[in-house]
Amino acid sequence: MHPAAEHSPLGKSSEYISTYTPSLLFPIPRAAKWAELGLTADTLPYKGVDFWNCFELSWLLPSGKPVVAIGEFSIPAESPNIIESKSFKLYLNSLNQTPFESVQAVEACLIKDLSAAAGKPVGVRVRTLAEVEAEGVHALPGVCIDELDVNISNYEQPQPQLLRCDAERVIEESLHSHLLKSNCPVTGQPDWGSVAVHYRGAALDHASFLAYLVSFRQHADFHEQCVERIFLDLQRLLEPQSLTVYARYVRRGGLDINPYRSTEVVTEQNLRLVRQ
Known part of the structure; x- marks a missing residue:
């Protein structure tokens, strides 16, 4: 804590x-x-x-x-x-x-x-x-990876070693997941969120990224640090020319928190999702 x-x-x-x-x-x-x-x-x-x-x-x-x-x-x-x-x-x-x-x-x-x-x-x-x-409400850009078939057994700490990429292929894409969950480091209450990524770099393996996101499920940290950790782990793996990671969290106590981190100037609008 x-x-x-x-x-x-x-x-x-x-x-x-x-x-x-x-x-x-x-x-x-x-x-x-x-x-x-x-x-x-x-x-x-x-x-x-x-x-x-x-x-x-x-x-x-x-x-x-x-x-x-x-x-x-x-x-x-x-x-x-x-x-x-x-x-x-x-x-x-x-x-x-x-x-x-x-x-x-x-x-x-x-x-x-x-x-x-x-x-x-x-x-x-x-x-x-x-x-x-x-x-109104909006949808996250790009491909939703939530229907991919993955096997997951470790939920206690983020597992960056799960991430895979094809370093021979440099692509630009957007993808997102609604399966992000972590816990408040003080109260232990669950924090539910959706995460979006846009990058240009080595091709990220989508299934490995989904397994990695789910490994946050019992991790205790603030919203901001979860997004920063995801950003850094992807940056190390992909060595991207550009990278943006952001999460839209479900509100608690009348407040929602939505951290955006990017190699570029953040231009995304503050648009609500269906769970917000």
């Missing part, structure tokens, strides 16, 4: 405060998890962003009438800190009985507090339910 997470509100009983309390936000330094992967802030081999979507965002108008909305937050992958998810939820709930003059005032407040916690500027969009509803 990440040492800082032991002191977070995750997995503990918490009082839900309904008036604005920015001190509820609990930053967790990324450095320890980067070190586990052999990385530092100066040697990150990817660019990226963590998209967070909040479906339980509400505040009061000056008249006392409540507003409900959906919040979209983009946290840079190179930011010094992630924000612990339960503290994020507690902080957002502290807006529930807080008056704001306008949506712009809500966004400005969120940008200020979340950027301070992350240690880098955080993007914020407060969206109406009608806007999000009009977008």
